[in-house]
Amino acid sequence: MKILVLQGSPRPKGFTQMVLERFLAGVASKGAEYEVIPLANKKIKPCIGCYNCWFNTPGICIHKDEMPEILEKLKSSDVWVWATPLYHFGMSAYMKLCLERTIPLVLPFMIESDGITTHPYRFPDQEAKKMVLISVCGFPEVEHFSALIENFRLLSRAGRRELAGVLLRPGAESMRFIEKLGKKGEDVLNGFYRAGQEIVEKGRISQEVEEIVRQEWTKNRRGFQDQANLFMTIRLEHEERTRRGEEKRPFEEAVKQDIRILLGGMAVSFKREAAGDLEATIQFDVTGKQPGQWYYEIKDGYCAFREGKLDHPTLTIHTPSEVWLAISNGELDGAKAFMEKKYTAEGDLNLLMGFKSLFGPM
Numbered sequence: 001m002k003i004l005v006l007q008g009s010p011r012p013k014g015f016t017q018m019v020l021e022r023f024l025a026g027v028a029s030k031g032a033e034y035e036v037i038p039l040a041n042k043k044i045k046p047c048i049g050c051y052n053c054w055f056n057t058p059g060i061c062i063h064k065d066e067m068p069e070i071l072e073k074l075k076s077s078d079v080w081v082w083a084t085p086l087y088h089f090g091m092s093a094y095m096k097l098c099l100e101r102t103i104p105l106v107l108p109f110m111i112e113s114d115g116i117t118t119h120p121y122r123f124p125d126q127e128a129k130k131m132v133l134i135s136v137c138g139f140p141e142v143e144h145f146s147a148l149i150e151n152f153r154l155l156s157r158a159g160r161r162e163l164a165g166v167l168l169r170p171g172a173e174s175m176r177f178i179e180k181l182g183k184k185g186e187d188v189l190n191g192f193y194r195a196g197q198e199i200v201e202k203g204r205i206s207q208e209v210e211e212i213v214r215q216e217w218t219k220n221r222r223g224f225q226d227q228a229n230l231f232m233t234i235r236l237e238h239e240e241r242t243r244r245g246e247e248k249r250p251f252e253e254a255v256k257q258d259i260r261i262l263l264g265g266m267a268v269s270f271k272r273e274a275a276g277d278l279e280a281t282i283q284f285d286v287t288g289k290q291p292g293q294w295y296y297e298i299k300d301g302y303c304a305f306r307e308g309k310l311d312h313p314t315l316t317i318h319t320p321s322e323v324w325l326a327i328s329n330g331e332l333d334g335a336k337a338f339m340e341k342k343y344t345a346e347g348d349l350n351l352l353m354g355f356k357s358l359f360g361p362m
Contacts, residue, residue, distance in 0.1 A: 008095030026196020165205030288320030319343035
């Protein structure tokens with residue numbers, strides 16, 4: 001099996017590439033050949049609808065760019081994998097350019113396929129029989145992919161080419177902190193790996209695996225939105241400090257060491273099933289390199305994360321930012337650090353003891 005990947009992301013190390021690499025690792029584990037074409041690096045001019053490739057120079061486009069080479073590779077592949085981030089509910093501009101320039105692969109005549117009118121292949125013995133769609137987006141709901149999926153379903157019907165798998169990853173920005181996502185993070189990455197294996201072994205990707213890779217990170221959607229907004233605020237602050245020469249670290253490094261992201265992430269991973277009907281407030285009084293005051297308000301199965309100081313919290317935790325970061329990163333045992341008074345707490349200590357069940361990995 002020969003697999004051709006049309007990689008439509010403008011970012012060489014983005015989340016599209018992250019999940020694609022896991023998919024291709026699965027493909028390679030079963031001995032299949034694959035090639036990745038990074039479309040953002042290719043010179044591809046837009047189709048101008050002149051139809052020269054149909055009538056004047058059949059099968060040959062008037063543009064002199066890198067698309068003819070891509071067309072030859074499309075003709076010699078068994079499976080096409082279209083991998084794109086979701087932009088405005090559709091594919092990236094790089095992928096759209098490439099897709100529109102595939103018109104030389106068909107003839108101008110009209111035929112019927114699966115109940116709809118389409119064009120016949122110009123090279124019927126050389127056309128791929130299967131397609132796979134891989135896409136990621138920042139929003140948490142899988143519904144955002146609906147238009148993109150329908151686009152590829154129509155391409156499948158019209159092209160008489162099986163859509164052999166649809167791999168979607170909503171909330172993809174969270175994969176920046178993949179080590180914090182616990183078992184769900186591992187399951188999602190393993191799901192992409194299994195998908196690569198399945199397309200080689202079985203010729204299609206199972207619904208089970210499709211559901212694994214698209215599963216929700218958390219049911220706490222409000223918390224997810226709050227954390228996303230906090231993330232954007234921190235990024236804006238980082239850019240401003242960088243412009244002023246006050247910040248030398250790259251954003252990817254700085255954000256992972258920001259105490260607000262850590263505390264906000266705990267709120268997102270809040271386990272409502274473990275909380276039951278718990279109502280409580282937890283104050284964080286943070287000193288050290290990143291001083292500040294933040295609190296959680298737990299009510300109605302939701303954990304809100306806010307900046308500020310409460311008058312009478314259920315539990316107050318006094319900690320240097322470095323200590324809480326070390327505990328979160330697994331560099332310091334939380335219980336041992338408490339016994340050694342590296343941080344202190346007052347109020348309902350039973351609530352503190354239940355942190356692992358309330359704020360475990362997502």
